Amino acid sequence: MYKILAFGEIIWDIFPDKKCIGGAPFNFSAHAVKQGATVYFASAVGNDKIGEEAVSMIKKYRINDQYVTKTDKQTGACNVTLDSNAIPSYDLLDDVAYDYIDAQNIAGEFDALYFGTLALRRENNKVQIREILKNCKFSEVFCDVNIRAPYYDEESVKLCCENATILKISDEELHVIEKILYGSESMKIEEFQTKLASDFPNLSLVIITKGSEGASVYRVSTDSSFYFPATKTKVVSTVGAGDSYSASFLLKYLKGGSILDCMEKASVISASVVAKQGAI
Numbered sequence: 001m002y003k004i005l006a007f008g009e010i011i012w013d014i015f016p017d018k019k020c021i022g023g024a025p026f027n028f029s030a031h032a033v034k035q036g037a038t039v040y041f042a043s044a045v046g047n048d049k050i051g052e053e054a055v056s057m058i059k060k061y062r063i064n065d066q067y068v069t070k071t072d073k074q075t076g077a078c079n080v081t082l083d084s085n086a087i088p089s090y091d092l093l094d095d096v097a098y099d100y101i102d103a104q105n106i107a108g109e110f111d112a113l114y115f116g117t118l119a120l121r122r123e124n125n126k127v128q129i130r131e132i133l134k135n136c137k138f139s140e141v142f143c144d145v146n147i148r149a150p151y152y153d154e155e156s157v158k159l160c161c162e163n164a165t166i167l168k169i170s171d172e173e174l175h176v177i178e179k180i181l182y183g184s185e186s187m188k189i190e191e192f193q194t195k196l197a198s199d200f201p202n203l204s205l206v207i208i209t210k211g212s213e214g215a216s217v218y219r220v221s222t223d224s225s226f227y228f229p230a231t232k233t234k235v236v237s238t239v240g241a242g243d244s245y246s247a248s249f250l251l252k253y254l255k256g257g258s259i260l261d262c263m264e265k266a267s268v269i270s271a272s273v274v275a276k277q278g279a280i
Helices: 024-034 049-060 123-135 154-163 171-182 189-199 241-254 259-274
Strands: 003-007 011-014 019-022 038-046 068-071 076-082 088-092 108-116 136-144 166-170 205-209 215-219 224-228
Touching: 003 024, 003 123, 011 049, 019 024, 019 049, 024 038, 024 108, 024 241, 038 049, 049 068, 108 123, 108 241, 123 136, 123 154, 136 154, 136 241, 154 171, 166 171, 166 241, 171 189, 171 205, 189 205, 189 215, 205 241, 215 259, 224 259, 241 259
Parallel strands: 003 038, 003 108, 011 076, 038 068, 108 136, 136 166, 166 205
Antiparallel strands: 011 019, 076 088, 205 215, 215 224
């Protein structure tokens, strides 16, 4: 069984008609556990009712909560609206519990670390993720940059790129990351991937997800690119699709699957997520 540490936000997604537990690291963790991983979640909740409910949900999905701490800030929340194409928009609350994760007691060896940029929007968590990277050993570091305007900056993006062995970016985020890193927005995907690999030597894979157009993966060691189409399904909501893709790809990769096998598994699982409302 693979041992994974996930670091970052836990958020209640508030839809017009219901409330769902969310946050990319939580969604990722739940899907990774479903696929046989042991996941330790480094996050924080508030001393409030939805904080208690969040801890209950963590336990429900069999995610290890020993690194989930309580703070005097309110538990993270986000108002989610869907447009006519089921594409979500997010109204995130700032200065909440997950901005104050305490990772001082985290050490040891893990098969993988997962984190993204949203949880790095405040200085505390940038310090904490650096402590984790210093005090723990990981076979793989999977970073989903997960851009959520205005909660990103050059430092958080570079923290991901400098430490990731596997970097995942959506096509919607591609030119944002390009602008942050290179001051340009005109590179082709192939050029961008090879530029990243050249500038960030820890990288072994760069994943670009393209929604209904599938995904591409660039493998640095062989200077080769792979493409796999999206699994056909009726889209209800795309919330959580990328997180399920990340978990599915990573678990298959840790098991020794080929790049195309990893992409196929991720495509099938993410299709099952978009066919319903809710991330898990």
